[in-house]
Amino acid sequence: MAAAEHASVPGPLARPIEVSAYFLHVLALMDRLRSEQGCPWDREQTPKSLIPYLLEETYEVIESIEAGDVQALKEELGDLLLHIVFQGRMAQEAGQFTIADSIQALSEKLVRRHPHVFGAQSVEGPSEVRQRWEAAKQREKGRASLLDGVPRTLPALTRAQRIQEKAAAVGFDWPTIAPVWEKVAEELAELRTACAAGDNAAVAEEFGDVLFALVNLGRFLQLSAEETLRKAIDKFARRFHGIEQELAQRGRRLEDASLAEMDEIWNRLRRQT
Numbered sequence: 094m095a096a097a098e099h100a101s102v103p104g105p106l107a108r109p110i111e112v113s114a115y116f117l118h119v120l121a122l123m124d125r126l127r128s129e130q131g132c133p134w135d136r137e138q139t140p141k142s143l144i145p146y147l148l149e150e151t152y153e154v155i156e157s158i159e160a161g162d163v164q165a166l167k168e169e170l171g172d173l174l175l176h177i178v179f180q181g182r183m184a185q186e187a188g189q190f191t192i193a194d195s196i197q198a199l200s201e202k203l204v205r206r207h208p209h210v211f212g213a214q215s216v217e218g219p220s221e222v223r224q225r226w227e228a229a230k231q232r233e234k235g236r237a238s239l240l241d242g243v244p245r246t247l248p249a250l251t252r253a254q255r256i257q258e259k260a261a262a263v264g265f266d267w268p269t270i271a272p273v274w275e276k277v278a279e280e281l282a283e284l285r286t287a288c289a290a291g292d293n294a295a296v297a298e299e300f301g302d303v304l305f306a307l308v309n310l311g312r313f314l315q316l317s318a319e320e321t322l323r324k325a326i327d328k329f330a331r332r333f334h335g336i337e338q339e340l341a342q343r344g345r346r347l348e349d350a351s352l353a354e355m356d357e358i359w360n361r362l363r364r365q366t
Contacts (some may be wrong), residue, residue, distance in 0.1 A: 119174070120192065123182045140183055147176045159320065205229070224262050239263065250318040253308040261312075270313040273306075280306045328366075335362045 126135040150172045157165035181192030206226055208214040216222050231239055243255045260266065267273055280303045287295035308318040336358045340350050 119178055120182075123178050127182055127186070135179075138179070138183070140180055143176060143179060147173075147180075150176055159323075220262075227259060227262050248319055250304075250308055250322060253305055254312055254318055257309050257312055267313075270310075273310050273313050277303070277306045277310055332359055332362045332366070335359075 126132045129136075150169065154166065154169045154173055157169050177195075178192060181190075181195060185191045204211045206229055209216045209222065216225070227239065230236075230242060234242065236242060239259050240256055243252055243259065245252070247255065257266075280299065284296065284299040284303050287299045311318045311321065336350075336355050337347055339358045340347055340354075
């Protein structure tokens with residue numbers, strides 16, 4: 094980073110010496126864990142073997158944020174940081190890069206991608222910032238398409254929304270929500286037609302189109318499709334657990350209850366929550 098860029102970056106709000114000491118201590122702990130005198134499990138891990146754990150920790154961070162659980166968030170951010178340090182250590186062992194290289198690259202990127210903060214450029218608002226960020230990202234990474242930067246491994250609803258957001262950022266979007274509602278209705282009608290025709294391939298395609306259109310509607314409503322679906326799942330599970338508990342109190346097993354009996358409990362729980 095150039096000296097001029099360093100001069101324009103404000104000092105950190107946290108206690109820099111304390112933060113540095115703790116971070117260096119974590120790096121030292123990881124060095125020990127990966128050493129011959131360290132942990133057998135940690136030593137046998139590879140970048141790919143840790144992917145499931147990395148995903149799990151990421152979702153636990155999200156869960157703590159959504160729950161507003163500050164104590165859990167503090168802990169989960171540390172767990173996520175562990176994976177960043179772990180991956181950095183393995184990359185260093187392979188002679189690829191160090192965690193310091195990653196931090197330096199991040200620092201330079203933050204300055205480079207915010208010329209309206211650390212430079213002389215000006216912007217009119219968040220929308221223009223986003224457009225410039227996406228343009229810079231595509232240019233720097235040499236991507237052929239604006240959509241190439243959306244990982245295929247993202248959950249499908251999240252990936253759909255990110256693709257829609259990227260397209261919208263360059264103006265490929267409906268100007269109002271009215272045609273979005275119409276598109277949802279159109280896709281539902283096409284799904285009904287495919288179902289009536291008994292065309293399984295068309296049914297699958299049209300069902301996907303319905304989901305994509307609903308994600309787009311959620312975006313216009315400023316909602317996350319992934320988040321709202323998770324909440325709907327949690328609500329269903331909570332009410333279903335209520336059915337199980339009510340039947341247990343009656344001395345009945347779930348598999349012995351009739352649909353009418355379960356519906357009666359469900360509707361009562363629905364009115365209560």
